Every structure is written in C-alpha cells, then in structure tokens.
Amino acid sequence: VSTQSTGALSQRGDYCIDSAVSGSCSGILTAESGVLASMGYPSGYMGGLSCYWMIYPPPTHQIQLKFHDFDLEAVEGPGTGDCLYDYLEVSTSSKAAPERYCGQSLPQTITVNSTRISLRFSSDTVLSGRGFFATYTSVSNTAVPDCTKRLSAASGTISYSRREAQCDVISYVIALPSSFQITYKYTGSLLDGATSFYRSSADLLTSYSGSTRRTKANTLSNLLKIVVNSTSPGSSFALSWRSKDKGLCGGSYRVTRTPGNLYSHRSYNATGLAPSRPAPGPYPPALREP
Numbered sequence: 001v002s003t004q005s006t007g008a009l010s011q012r013g014d015y016c017i018d019s020a021v022s023g024s025c026s027g028i029l030t031a032e033s034g035v036l037a038s039m040g041y042p043s044g045y046m047g048g049l050s051c052y053w054m055i056y057p058p059p060t061h062q063i064q065l066k067f068h069d070f071d072l073e074a075v076e077g078p079g080t081g082d083c084l085y086d087y088l089e090v091s092t093s094s095k096a097a098p099e100r101y102c103g104q105s106l107p108q109t110i111t112v113n114s115t116r117i118s119l120r121f122s123s124d125t126v127l128s129g130r131g132f133f134a135t136y137t138s139v140s141n142t143a144v145p146d147c148t149k150r151l152s153a154a155s156g157t158i159s160y161s162r163r164e165a166q167c168d169v170i171s172y173v174i175a176l177p178s179s180f181q182i183t184y185k186y187t188g189s190l191l192d193g194a195t196s197f198y199r200s201s202a203d204l205l206t207s208y209s210g211s212t213r214r215t216k217a218n219t220l221s222n223l224l225k226i227v228v229n230s231t232s233p234g235s236s237f238a239l240s241w242r243s244k245d246k247g248l249c250g251g252s253y254r255v256t257r258t259p260g261n262l263y264s265h266r267s268y269n270a271t272g273l274a275p276s277r278p279a280p281g282p283y284p285p286a287l288r289e290p
Contacts, residue, residue, distance in 0.1 A: 025051035025121075028202055032058060032138045038121055038131030042069065047125035055117045056171075059146040061138040063117050065090070065110040071129035074103030085124040088132060092117055104129075113141060116169055148173060154180070155242040160228055162235040172226040180222045180243045188212040188237030193230035195237060199223055212237075 025039050036053060038045045057063045073086035083102030091098035092112040098120075101107045110117070117136075147167035151158075151174045158172055174182060186208065188195055194209040199221040206217065226239070 025049060027053050029053060029055045029136070032061070033136060035133070035135050036065075036119070037133045041131035041133055043130075044128050045121075045123055045131040047123055047128060049121060049123045051121040053119045055119075055136055057116075057138040059148045060141060062111060062113045062141040063136060063138055065117060065134055065136045067107045067109070067132060067134045069130065069133040070101070070106050071104050071131065072102045073123070073127040073129060085126070086128065087122055089120040089122075090117065091119075147171065150175065152176065156240070158226070158237075158239040158241075160235075160237050160239075162230050163233040165228075168231055169227065169229045171228075174224040174226075174241060176222045176243055177245075178222050179245050179247050181218065181220055181246055182222065182224045182241055182243045183216065183218045184224065184239055184241040185214060185216045186212065186237065186239045187214045190228075190230050190235045190237070191232035192235065193228070193232070196227045196229075198225040198227065200225070 029036070036055075039049065039051070040046060055063055055065070070088075072083075072088065075084045075086075083100050085102075087100045087102040088107075089098045089100045090107075090110065092110065098118075099107075121132075147169060148171045151172065154176065160170070176182065184197075186195070188208055189211050190209055194207050196207040197205040197217075197219075199205050199219055200223060205219060205224075208215070222243075224241070228237070
C-alpha cells in the first residue's frame with residue numbers, strides 16, 4: 001500500500017496522519033469504523049471553532065470510541081468537567097448530560113449501546129494545543145434495537161409513535177430505482193426534537209418541529225431519509241409517500257447533435273427498446289444515476 005500526500009505526515013500508533021487533510025469541522029459518520037481528528041491535528045487547531053460530528057453505527061451495533069491523543073487548553077471551572085474555554089463534549093444519549101473534556105489527560109474509551117454518539121468541539125481565540133485524535137469502531141450486538149427501517153415500495157405509509165419506539169433516534173430510508181421521484185405528505189406533533197428529511201446522508205431537504213399541519217413536498221429524488229429525534233412519549237407523526245417513474249436515468253443513451261441543438265434519447269436497455277424522452281428540452285433537476 002502506498003500513500004501520496006501534499007502535506008506533512010506524522011505517525012500516531014498504527015495510524016499515518018496527513019496534516020493537510022486530517023480533521024474536518026463537523027460531519028455525519030456512517031461507516032462501520034473510522035478516524036476522527038480536530039482540524040489541523042497534530043499541528044494545532046484554530047481559535048473560534050465550533051464543530052459538530054454525529055456517529056451513526058449500522059443497525060444492531062454498539063459504538064466504541066477510543067482516544068489516542070488529546071491536548072486542549074486546560075482551564076476548568078469550579079465543577080468537575082466544567083472546561084471553560086476549549087473543550088470536547090461527548091453525548092451518548094439524549095437523556096444523559098454530555099461529558100466535557102479538556103487538558104492533556106487522555107479520555108477513557110467510550111463503549112455504548114446507542115443509536116448514535118455526538119461530539120461537539122469548541123475553542124476560544126486565545127490558547128490552543130495539538131488537538132485530539134480518536135478512532136471509532138462498530139461491534140455487532142443483538143441487544144441493540146434496529147433503529148433504521150429500510151423501505152423500497154413505490155408508495156406506502158409510516159406511522160410513528162415515540163411511546164412505542166425503542167429508540168431516541170429512528171431513521172426511515174426509502175430507496176427506489178434511479179428513475180423515480182418521491183413525493184410525501186407529512187403531519188406531525190412533536191413535543192420535543194425534530195423530524196428531518198434528507199435526499200442523501202448529508203443533503204438536508206427540510207426539518208419539522210412542534211405541531212405541523214399536513215405538508216406536501218416533492219423531493220425530486222429517488223432517495224428519502226427521514227430521521228426522527230424525540231424523547232417525549234407524546235410525540236407522533238403520520239407520513240405517506242408515492243413515487244413516479246420519470247424514465248430519465250439508466251439504460252443506454254444515444255446522443256445526436258445538430259447545429260444549435262443537442263438531442264438526447266433514452267434508446268436501449270437490457271430488455272431492448274425503452275421509452276424516449278422528447279427532445280430537445282431541458283433536463284430535470286436532481287438526476288441520480290445508478
């Protein structure tokens with residue numbers, strides 16, 4: 001295995017860290033394992049940062065977060081863990097207060113049966129340190145409830161009640177063939193938290209909180225991820241979706257160019273002749289190829 005980089009490389013245990021690319025300020029991490037570092041590590045982090053990461057394990061997995069290096073400004077308040085200026089805050093449950101870390105002491109390895117771990121890193125504009133470097137892994141655990149529901153029907157309904165749900169955070173993922181577009185109708189009553197709609201793992205479409213009247217929207221996408229974050233037993237929502245095959249993506253294409261126009265026809269696929277899109281004409285937004 002060879003590694004090529006335009007920045008400086010440093011060794012930290014069994015890991016090779018590229019200072020030019022290591023560390024990002026905020027992100028959603030869904031891989032089974034990975035690394036997490038503050039921006040600029042190990043050369044030092046900038047002042048005035050406010051970064052946020054979410055680690056979502058695969059269904060029925062627990063998360064293990066292990067710190068390999070930790071160096072933040074060490075100024076504590078009157079209480080234990082009341083780091084005042086630079087700190088990393090780790091939350092493993094919406095019901096428990098987050099743990100806050102600063103200084104040079106290496107935090108203990110964190111293992112939780114949770115649907116997520118959230119981390120928030122904050123720095124002031126005065127003093128700084130090397131930052132932090134950690135790794136996370138997901139370990140199968142049948143005691144962990146499956147908090148991700150995967151759906152593939154062209155239409156359907158979802159009825160959510162926090163009183164019946166086993167998870168503080170639950171996700172519904174609707175994935176259809178690339179030529180489909182999903183339209184949904186939503187009515188919700190959340191006493192806390194929010195319901196967020198994504199067209200991919202990071203492409204936020206919209207978010208609802210509180211009491212929401214019947215709302216209809218076209219995602220212009222074949223993918224829809226709904227993430228519900230609520231702890232109040234009285235929270236609930238109802239959603240229905242339908243889809244339409246636009247017949248625009250996939251298969252083989254024949255492109256014919258004439259002066260002043262570009263004609264695009266969907267001509268053949270694995271089964272033979274496929275419907276053609278009238279041309280010339282504008283292409284639709286949010287096309288997703290398989």
